[in-house]
Amino acid sequence: MLVSKLDKTTAREKSIRKSIGLLTQNLLVTHQTLETTSPGVLCCILIICDVCFQNPDFESSSIVSLSLPELTGKLKDGSLQPDAVLYALMEKALEVNKNLNCSTEFLMESVAQLEDIKTQKKGLLYGVPISIKDNVSYEGHDTSCGVVSKLGQPALVDSVVVKVLKKQGAIPFIKTNIPQGLLNYDCSNPIYGQTLNPCNLQKSPGGSSGGEGALIGGGGSFLGIGTDIAGSIRIPASFCGICGFKPTAKRISARGISSCIKGQNSVLPSLGPLARDVESLALCMQALLCQDMFSLDPTVPPIPFNQEVYESSEPLRIGYYENDGYLQPSPSMARAFRETKDLLERAGHTVHRHTALTVVIHVLFIVTTCLMYIVCVLCDFRKPSPIDPCIRNQDMILSTPGFIMRLISFVLKPFVSHEIGYIQEVIAEWRRLNVDVLLCPMLGPAYNFTYCGRLNSALSYTSLYNLLNFPAGVVPVSAVTEEDEAQLSQYTGVHGDMWDKLFVKAVKGGVGLPVTVQCVSLPWQDEMCLRFMREVEQLTAKNKLTRKY
Numbered sequence: 001m002l003v004s005k006l007d008k009t010t011a012r013e014k015s016i017r018k019s020i021g022l023l024t025q026n027l028l029v030t031h032q033t034l035e036t037t038s039p040g041v042l043c044c045i046l047i048i049c050d051v052c053f054q055n056p057d058f059e060s061s062s063i064v065s066l067s068l069p070e071l072t073g074k075l076k077d078g079s080l081q082p083d084a085v086l087y088a089l090m091e092k093a094l095e096v097n098k099n100l101n102c103s104t105e106f107l108m109e110s111v112a113q114l115e116d117i118k119t120q121k122k123g124l125l126y127g128v129p130i131s132i133k134d135n136v137s138y139e140g141h142d143t144s145c146g147v148v149s150k151l152g153q154p155a156l157v158d159s160v161v162v163k164v165l166k167k168q169g170a171i172p173f174i175k176t177n178i179p180q181g182l183l184n185y186d187c188s189n190p191i192y193g194q195t196l197n198p199c200n201l202q203k204s205p206g207g208s209s210g211g212e213g214a215l216i217g218g219g220g221s222f223l224g225i226g227t228d229i230a231g232s233i234r235i236p237a238s239f240c241g242i243c244g245f246k247p248t249a250k251r252i253s254a255r256g257i258s259s260c261i262k263g264q265n266s267v268l269p270s271l272g273p274l275a276r277d278v279e280s281l282a283l284c285m286q287a288l289l290c291q292d293m294f295s296l297d298p299t300v301p302p303i304p305f306n307q308e309v310y311e312s313s314e315p316l317r318i319g320y321y322e323n324d325g326y327l328q329p330s331p332s333m334a335r336a337f338r339e340t341k342d343l344l345e346r347a348g349h350t351v352h353r354h355t356a357l358t359v360v361i362h363v364l365f366i367v368t369t370c371l372m373y374i375v376c377v378l379c380d381f382r383k384p385s386p387i388d389p390c391i392r393n394q395d396m397i398l399s400t401p402g403f404i405m406r407l408i409s410f411v412l413k414p415f416v417s418h419e420i421g422y423i424q425e426v427i428a429e430w431r432r433l434n435v436d437v438l439l440c441p442m443l444g445p446a447y448n449f450t451y452c453g454r455l456n457s458a459l460s461y462t463s464l465y466n467l468l469n470f471p472a473g474v475v476p477v478s479a480v481t482e483e484d485e486a487q488l489s490q491y492t493g494v495h496g497d498m499w500d501k502l503f504v505k506a507v508k509g510g511v512g513l514p515v516t517v518q519c520v521s522l523p524w525q526d527e528m529c530l531r532f533m534r535e536v537e538q539l540t541a542k543n544k545l546t547r548k549y
Contacts, residue, residue, distance in 0.1 A: 043106070043108045060087070060088035060089075060091045060092055063080065063084065063085055063088035063089070064088055064089060064092045064219055064220075065219075066222075067276065067277060067279070067280070068128065068222045068223055068275060068276070068277070068279070068280035068283060069279050069280070069283065071085065071128060071222060072124070072125070072126070072127075072128060072283070075126055075127040075128070076126060080127075081127075082114055082117055082118065082126070082127030082171065083114050085127055085128070085129060086110060086111070086114060086127075086129050086171055086173060089129045089173065089220065089221065089222070090106070090129075090173065092219055092220045093106075093131075093173075093174055093215065093220035093221065095220070096198070096214070096215055096218035096219060096220035097215070097220065099196070099198075099201070099218070100195055100196045100197075100198055100201075100205070100214045100215070100218055101177065101192070101193055101194065101195050101196060102176055102177050102187075102195045102196075102205070102210075102211040102212075102214035102215045102218070102220070103174050103175065103176055103177065103211060103215065104134045104144070104175045104176060104177050104178075104191075104192050104211065105134075105141060105142075105174070105175045106173065106174050107138060107141065107172055107173050107174060107175065109138075109140070110129065110171045110172060110173040113166070113171050114171070117169050117171070120169070121169075122169060123167065123168035123169025123170070123287070124168050124169070124283060124286060124287040125165065125168045125169050125170035125223075125283070125284070125287050126168075126169030126170075127169060127171065128169070128170050128171065128222060128223065129170075129171045129172075129173045129174075129221070129222070130165055130170045130171065130172050130173070130221070130222075130223050130224065130225065131172070131173070131174045131175070131176050131211075131212060131215055131216070131220075131221040131223070131224040131225070132161075132162065132172050132174075132175055132176070132224065132225045133175070133176055133178060133208075133209050133211065133212055133224070133225060133226045133227060134146070134175050134176060134177060134178045134211065135178060135182065135227060135257055135258040135259065136159050136161060136162060136175070136225055136227075136256070136257060136258075136271075137155035137157070137158060137159040137162065137256035137257065137258060138155060138158055138159070138162055138172060138175065139154075139155055139156065139157050139158045140154050140155065141154055141155060141175065142154055142155075143155055143258035144191060145178060145180075145181055145182055145258055145259065145260050146177075146178050146179060146180040146181060146182070146189025146190070146191055146192065146388070147180060147181055147189070147191075147260060148190060148191060148386070150258070150260075151191070155256070155258075157256065158256065159253075159255060159256025159257060160253035160254075160255040160256055160293060160296045160297050161225060161252060161253060161256070161257075161271055161288065161293075162256070163292070163296055164253075164287075164288055164290065164292050164293045164296065165225075165287070165288070167290075167292045168287040168288075168290070168292075170223075170287070174215070174220075174221070175211075176209070176210075176211025176212045176214075176215055176224065177189070177192050177195045177210060177211030177214075178207065178208050178209070178210065178211060179207045179208050179210065179388070179390055179391065180387070180388040180390070180391055181260040181391065182207075182208045182227075182229075182232070182259065182260060183208075183260070183391050184207055184208065184388075184390050184391045184452055184453050185206055185207045185208060185210075185230070185231060185232065185235050185452045185459065186204045186206070186207050186210065186390040186447075186449070186450075186452035186453060187204065187205050187206065187207040187208070187210025187211060187213075187214070187236070188388050188389070188390045189388050189390075190386045190387075190388050194390075194449070195210050195211050195214050196214065197214065197217075197239060197240060197446050198214050198217040198218035198219075198240055198241075199217065199239075199240060199241055199446065199512070199513050199514060200446065200510075200512070200513060202448065202449070202509070203239070203445075203446040203447065203448060203449075203510070203513065204239060204446055204447045204448070204449055204451075204452055205217070205236055205239055205240050205446070206235040206236035206237075206238065206239035206240065206446065206447075206452075207232060207235065207236060207452065208226075208227070208232040208236075209224075209226030209227065209228070209232050209233050209236050209244075209274065210236045210239075212224040212225075212226045212233075212236060212274045213236025213237055213239060213240035213242060213244070213274060214236070214240055216240070216242050216274055216275065216276060217240030217241055217242050222275065222276070222280065223273060223274070223275045223280055223284055224273065224274045224275070225271060225272070225273060225274075225284075226244070226271070226272060226273075226274050227254075227257060227269050227270065227271055227272075228246040228269065228270045228271075228272060228466065229267060229268075229269040229270070229466055230267070230459050230462060230463040230466055231443070231459055231461075231462025231463055231466070233245065233246050233270075233272050233274060234246060234442065234443075234462050234472060234473070234474045234518065235443060235462060236274070237274050237474045237516070238442050238443060238444045238446075238474050238476075238514070238515075238516040239444065239445070239446035239447070239513075239514075240446070240514070241476045241513075241514030241516075242274055242275065242276055242476065243274070243275055243276065243277055243278050243280070243281055243473065243474065243475055243476070243533065243537070244272070244273070244274045244275075244281075244473060244474050245272045245273055245274075245281045245285070245471070245472075245473035245526075245529070245530065245533070246270045246272045246465065246466070246471060246472050246473065247270050247271070247272050247285065247471050247526045248270070248469060248470070248471045248523045248524050248525075248526055249268035249269065249270045249466075249469050250268065250299070250300060250301065251270070251289070251300070251301070251303070251471075251524070251526055252270070252271040252272065252288055252289075252293070252300070253271070253293055253296065253297035253299075253300045254268075254269060254271055255296075255297050257269065257271065267463075267466050267467055268466075268469065270466070273285065277537065278473075278475065278530060278533045278534040278537045279534070281473065281530060281533070282305075282310055282527075282530045282534070285305055285526065285527075285530065286305040286307065289303065289304050289305040290304065301524075303524065305527060306527045307527075309525075309527040309528055309531060310527045310530055310531045310534075311531070312531060315348050315349050315350065316344075316349045316350070316436045316437055316532060316535065317349070317350045317352070317433075317434060317435045317436045317437075318344055318349050318350065318351045318352070318435060318436065318437055318438070318439055318532075319351075319352050319353070319354035319430070319433055319435035319437070319438045319439070320341055320351060320352070320353060320354060320438065320439040320440065321353065321354050321355065321438075321440055322334065322337060322338070322441065323441075323494070324440070324441075324460050324461060324464070325494065326457065326460040326494060327457060327458055327460050327461065327493070327494065327499075327500075327503065328491070328492070328493045328494045328500070329441045330444065330445070330484070330488070330491070330503070330507050331483075331484040331485075331487035331488060331491065332444065332445055332478070332479075332480040332481070332484040332507075332510065332513075332515045333441045333442065333443070333444055333515060334441065335478070335481075335484060335515075336441075336477050336478040336515040336516070336517060337439070337440075337441045337517055339477070339478065339540075340439065340477050340517045340536060340539075340540060341439060343536075343539045343540065343543055344439070344535070344536070344539065347535075347539055349535075351439075352433050352435055354429070354430075354433060354435070354438060355429075389450065389453075390450065390452060390453045391453055422467075422468075423467075423468050423469070426468055427522065430522065436521070436528060436532075437519060437520060437521045437528060437529065437532040438519070438520040438521070439517060439518070439519060439520075439532075439536075440461065440517070440518050440520065441461060441517065441518065442461060442462075442474050442515075442516040442517050442518040443458055443459075443461050443462060444507070444513070444514070444515050444516060445480050445507055445510035445513035445514065445515055446507075446510065446513050446514075447506040447507060448505070448506055448507075448508065448509065451502065451505065451506035452506075454502060455499065455502055455503060455506055457499045458503060458506075461518065462518075465520055468523075469523050470520050470521065470522060470523055471520070471521050471523070471524075471525065471526040471529040472518055472519065472520045472521075472529065473518070473519050473529055473530065473533045474516040474517070474518050474519075475516055475517060475519065475533050475536045475537050475540070476514045476515070476516050476540075477515065477516060477517050477536065477540040478514075478515045478540070479512055479513060479514055479515060480510040480511050480512060480513045480515060481511065482511055484510075484511075485508075485509075485510065485511050488504055488507070488508060491503075491504050517536060519532045519533045519536060
């Protein structure tokens, strides 16, 4: 009856069909019934339906396909309005979430925030919708970490990073999924379920910032904020074919970041951005490293973003290693690394082999094993929460009698005090080689489900830089080929043990999946790391190693 009273133009009919489609697809298919639909998702759907109804020509595809630099330019010159961008991204995020199950909550305060930013029109991220990981506090919303016992405890205030993003004009609009207790590099928990990989629905998106990786990789966000304590930004970025950056710990304030692990200071978490390209990562870092953050958290060193270092075009002195001596790279990892190294050499950069890191890699795992037991002692998330299958191996450790865990922790604890010595040893070798940055393989391609919890040894390529507190980022450079896949049958690994055999099973069936490399620099030289990442991105794009996913 309503339709018959409307102006039956083609555009209006299209608008109505689009509105009805949004309702039926997102309510009936994704959530089955109205009763089980979260208020945030329901409000988001109704807002988009209203926008489509009021604006028959509204098309989100032209907006969501923009790069972040293009988007910020259009927002600043007024050719795009913040409300159109927010609604377009909400619509896309609903679609992506229906397919990938990557969000935990839509933040409807984002709609109210539109009115505030319209009056101010300032900030490096003016009008840019941003996604945030579940454990990043947003006032009035849970930071559950995928743990049932942490539900119903909404944050009283925004985290510092959210406050700074808002001051820079950004609009946090969605929170994203994580593994239970953040104790895995997959992305599944008993509350929100399993997140899927946007490049292949049969693969893991990585974790623990897996919801961010999936949402951005699927086109549902331009920019997201994650956390990284063993590769939790870099692994999902690698698995989902996007860029991710782990800054030096404490470069960005961690105030208001929820965790199930308290009292562990040997390896510090880093907050950092995930995005579709390196330029977006740099823009986010520039926006965050401002006086507002330094005032809100005086414990953060007041070091603004060094644009001159980031934009430098001087030839780089690059150290590298092809194998850390602990986990042999998969065929696609090794090939992508070699191709990238060759491109850098041909571009005029100086390349040196770096060997010191393989010396400390075994000690790293003694330290991280010790930390795992400390986690087990301190973590109380099991009560009364069910255990997700992805962390079943960790749960077995949690079930170990307390006196045994205390004994092992006592035996291993002295190794933690050697950490500073190892950091200085690596820096000394770095200085001896006189290199600016380091190129190394990055874990990939994306795993088949359930293997992340069984292959902690594979974290050697990422967790080392958390222990050393070196900034590190990943850049997509290639994709798995049929030849890479065939070579898996000859993969023997470093030790030829059960873990090497398990790794082959984890990465099997990856043809077409993205492959990345990892870029590293010394502590507090985050801009140098980003500059190196940009160089890798530009060179691989020129040589058509990257693919469109």
